[in-house]
Amino acid sequence: MKKSKGAYALLLGNYRPTAIIARELRARGYRVAVGLDGFERGAELSRHVDRFWCHPPLDEDGPAFAHALSELLARRGDIRLIVPVAENYVRFFAEEDVALPASVTALMVAPELVTTCLDKLRMMSLAEDVGVPLAPFAEVRDQPELIGEAERIGFPLVIRSVSSTHRLFGEKAITVADRAGLDRVLPHWPEGHRALLLQRRASGLRHNLYFAARAGRIDQLLHVEIARTDRLDGAGLAVEGATVATDPDLGRYTAALVAALGYSGIGCAQFLVDAASGETSFLEINPRFAGNHAIPAACGLGLTERLLDLCLDPASSADGPPAPFRSLRYCWIAGDLLGAKVAWRQGRISALEAVGWLGRMVRARWRAKLDVGFDWRDPLPGLANILDVLPGIGKLTRMRLSRPGLLPKRSF
Template identity: 45%
Template sequence: MSGEKAIIVASDEAFQTKLGEWPDGQRGLLIQRKVNGPRHNLYFAAHKGNLIRLCEARITRTDRPDGTGLAVDGETVVPDPARTAYLQAIAADLSYTGIGCAQFLVDPNTGESWFLEINPRVAGNHAVPEAAGLGLGPLSISLARGEVAQGPLFIGKPGLRYAWSYGDLSRVKRLWQKPNRASIRTIVSAVIESLNTALRADIHMTWCWSDPMPTLTLYGRLLTRGRNLVATEGDT
């Protein structure tokens, strides 16, 4: 909505201001009480309603300052028993067979978990569960063919830091853009933060030393758009 995955408002008046006009094709809204805390992704595979593989990741930073948006910095962690039980209950109720990603918001003070969604696609974060050893790609095909035998729950490797540097640099570009350009100090801080995240990461979402061209192509497009933005502003 309005180019965002979610919008956060404190009142009906703020909602009306933020929304503007009702988006074309939007049939309804999902409204949830605000919860402060990081988002946790549970990547999983299930067979006939039983979890067979699981990896939990805590998102420490996104490409939006309010914590919505897409993850640019995160870390795999030991799966929380309560969230694992919630996910198992959902999978059982759906008789779920396949791979997926369930998302929760977690209160850092109480540890309470608040369910956001369950999605049958892992999308751009596929590299995270793969690096953690889940092998969801080949497994999804086996599940679709009915070839997977039930076994003990496999837990992915915790402690892996990951980064999405392309999204991080896109965030820097948005900070630079008018009419709401951030201060130079904020922009420089964002660049340093992005570099620090990239250098510490064990996993990169869009970079592979053995196959660098897709990432270089993406960065080339970003740099071209950045040069065009600077040139356009120079003409105004």
């Protein structure tokens, strides 16, 4: 295990796992800086973060961000590690021709693996080839093909963009129950989408298998069952769940996919499992730090450390035996609050149903050993996330992002 000598690690994509990764890199001797751009944000307040970087948001102006990064790296010779945390930054470093200085390492899965895993159609085809079960699917490129394939696959139907970072009507995916629902939601081909991915909706709970692998062989694996998400339909982000003993079938499916990809690095394989019928459907592999990275971190998988050792020395061997299983219930208060607020504001739930949602949130917090967005040892990032989603209060706490001079840290 190599230790840094006080060089900087720059974390890009300021959201839930960023403060945890900062803590883990500080333990390896790095000083840590974080970019302010991100979804949930808050890591800029972590006691493990030394500096922040205010830069052009990647999604708003990619060329401006690339230019700003190039200027920063030319000016700061003490930056030795670039860590793309959020998916849009991972995709940027995988797909764009980013010329990093020879002294700077990108802490991420190899670009060719990232592009493969984020190609949903390619991954679904790979799953079929290696015998991993999944619901019927098709790629469509125009309205007549959409209608024809929807009738062939059958309803209910999940529809998403072929690009994992391109939203469909602001959503990662939409679900239609029948042909009438399809005609209502998509009477015409959506503007700005070259293709859509259709898949018959599978039922059941979502299961995440976090892993670390080298040359297609898994050396760390953790199975997490998601009990509830921030969406009424079970899509969206997990807000409650628990670790479970690894299911042999899901473990075997994950190993088959990792082997077929020749995967080296960290990732999270996702499946839907119907407990009543036993039917399983592969969803995807996320080739990056997961949003709930706090769970494998709390269970001792050492994913950050393993990825760091791999990136700094690809020929090195895995460090240490697999982590023993740890039973752990988790929740995410900030995500639960935001889910309830959005559902109520959009008219999807009544005031009484919102109260019931908050009751489930309190029960989840009472039962959980871990809040994936809040750490008592480093409370400010999680507290900021919670306050940011509260009506009225959030407007005030988010001022730190538009007025960086309010932050109690120095900028780059």
